[in-house]
Amino acid sequence: xxEIRPVTNENWKELIALNVQDDQKHFVASNLYSIAESQxxxxxxxxxxxxxxxxxIYDDGKPVGFLMIAYNFDCARFQSFILRLMVDEKFxxxxxxxxxxxxxxxxxxxxxxxxxxxxxxxxENETARKLYASFGFVETGExxxxxxxxxxxxx
Ligand SMILES: CC(C)(COP(=O)(O)OP(=O)(O)OC[C@H]1O[C@@H](n2cnc3c(N)ncnc32)[C@H](O)[C@@H]1OP(=O)(O)O)[C@@H](O)C(=O)NCCC(=O)NCCS
Numbered sequence: 001x002x003e004i005r006p007v008t009n010e011n012w013k014e015l016i017a018l019n020v021q022d023d024q025k026h027f028v029a030s031n032l033y034s035i036a037e038s039q040x041x042x043x044x045x046x047x048x049x050x051x052x053x054x055x056x057i058y059d060d061g062k063p064v065g066f067l068m069i070a071y072n073f074d075c076a077r078f079q080s081f082i083l084r085l086m087v088d089e090k091f092x093x094x095x096x097x098x099x100x101x102x103x104x105x106x107x108x109x110x111x112x113x114x115x116x117x118x119x120x121x122x123x124e125n126e127t128a129r130k131l132y133a134s135f136g137f138v139e140t141g142e143x144x145x146x147x148x149x150x151x152x153x154x155x
Contacts, residue, residue, distance in 0.1 A: 002064070002099045007035055007054040014063045015056045018088040027125050028086045031066045038068060048074045052083060057100050064091040067100045069107075071114070078118040078151060080108050085128075101135055108154060115155050120147035 007015060016032040029037075031054075038052040050070040057065035068084035082104055087096045108114045119137055121128040129148070137150035 002057060002059045002096055004055045004067075004100070004103050005058055007038070007056060011056055011063065015054075015066055018063060018066055018086065020086055021089045021092075024089075027122055027128065028084060031084075031086070034066065034068050034084050041070070044072075047077075048072055050075075050081065054084075057087065057096050059091075059096065064088055064094075065096045065100060067104060069104055073113045078116040079114045080111075080117045082117060082119040097131060101131065105135060105152075112155075115153070117152045117154060118149060119152075120144055120149050122146065123148045 005011065012035055016030070016035065018031055020028060034052075035054050038054045041049055041051045043049050050072045052068055052070045054066065054068040056063050057067065065087035066084060067082070067086075070081040070083045071079065072081075073079050082101075085097060085100055087094075087100075105117070108117055117137075119132050121132065123129075123143070132150055135152065137152045139148050139150045142149045
């Protein structure tokens with residue numbers, strides 16, 4: 001069974017060693033960048049501060065992927081942003097991406113502070129678009145930082 005583990009001083013090096021395929025590299029930031037970013041979060045004008053939480057996707061004790069969730073309970077439009085999801089090139093197509101999405105959304109559904117979840121992806125990333133749509137994400141038609149924005153209403 002796959003499992004999700006927080007990034008710690010003990011596993012960050014094995015998580016930054018994970019890679020997507022060369023032709024997927026423009027779809028997602030490196031795990032090294034994401035872990036660095038998570039130390040600080042981000043202040044967005046008119047939205048406030050976003051806290052970021054990085055995790056590894058593991059199977060059988062082995063790292064297979066990475067994800068990162070952001071929260072800002074003061075943001076009126078969406079209170080959580082699924083910022084990253086990647087599965088190492090060697091382990092794609094085995095259900096780990098879907099598992100990571102389910103894990104994040106289960107946690108968010110249990111959190112009364114989160115009413116709407118956002119996600120974004122490059123418009124040509126068909127695999128990501130279909131995966132997110134299957135969880136109910138609906139595109140708003142906006143392009144933010146060259147990525148399509150999609151939202152999911154939880155409550
Ligand atoms: C997108 C990504 C996270 C999906 O993870 P994954 O573990 O490979 O996907 P899963 O095995 O859970 O499959 C999820 C769905 O995508 C489909 N899928 C997976 N890889 C695919 C591919 N190369 N082409 C077409 N469909 C694909 C599967 O058929 C599955 O659909 P289903 O559940 O309806 O059968 C992974 O492919 C990845 O890391 N891609 C590169 C980085 C990226 O694009 N991240 C998202 C940025 S927004």
